[in-house]
Amino acid sequence: MKPSQPIQYVSSPRPVRPENPSPLDMIIYQYELKASEFHNGRNSQAPANETTKQRAERIAKRDKDWQHLRLERRKIAAHIMYQENLTAYRKSNESKSVRELATENHHPTKMLARNLLAVGEPKPTPIHEAHHIIPGSGKHRKDLIIRSRLNLHAFGIGINDPLNGIWLRNFAKNTADDWATPESPAHRPIHTYNYETWIASKFSNDNLPERVFLSRLQTVKRELRTGEHPANILERKAG
Incomplete structure (x- = not known):
């Protein structure tokens, strides 16, 4: 009887990196x-x-x-x-009217957080919170913010679509712990008159083509992440 031979394992080949990966x-x-x-x-x-x-x-x-x-x-x-x-959320929104989209709740922000994760934007740290670039209702410039939100919906985009979201740290006092977005503003103090005025100046015009509207969303998102946003957005209304 021949002695048993030790099993020879063949090394697993290195996986091939996908082209144009999602x-x-x-x-x-x-x-x-x-x-x-x-x-x-x-x-x-x-x-x-x-x-x-x-x-x-x-x-x-x-x-x-x-x-x-x-x-x-x-x-x-x-x-x-x-x-x-x-995918199901976006597909459903395509068939909804602007009125129907306008009734979608934006709080709590779990839906926006999950949708950001779905497009490869995970929560960077425990101190980060999901922020709606165009607010759901607004506090100071309500008419202009509602108009901005309706313009978003006119293109079939829901308030909790990741195109309208970004991760921001919760408080300015935690800036030292924010390795991911250290130049961005804090989330809790951002809902000011000046922030809503800035957002309204970008999105309340109902004559904007979809391409321009979406480009502005991307630009605002980048500016919030990199700190290139207007310096006064966290300031209270003068007077």
Whole structure:
């Protein structure tokens, strides 16, 4: 009887990076890289002189890495669900009237937060909150803000669409802990007369073509993220 031969494991090939990837494609690709590295490491031959302690440490690390991969799989599944929900949300909004879209609640902001995640904009830190660029109702320039919101809806875009959202840290006192958007304004104090005036100046004109309207949303989002917004948006109304 021939002696059994040790099983020879073939190394898992390195995954190929997708071309023109979507945010989800990149998430899956990063998972594939981690999974390939894990399986190659797990199936590699243990050192001949490995001590009992070293073996225990290697197995503990392997188990920890495996649990991490399980969590990553669950995150991907959740991300797919968020994407499907966003697709359904946008599809539903296409058939709604402006009046129907105007009745959608904007608080709490869980819907906006999930939709931001769906387009590859996850919550950067625990101190960040989802912010509607065009407010749901406004506090100081209500007529102009409502007009801006209706213009958003005229293009079939809901108030909780990620096009109308951005992550901002909660309070200015937490700026030192904000590695992701340190130049952006704080969220809680942003709902001022000056902020609403700025937003209304961008979006209350109902003659704007859709292309221009969406371009302005992207510009305002970038300016809020980089701190290029008007310096006075956090200030109270003079007088």
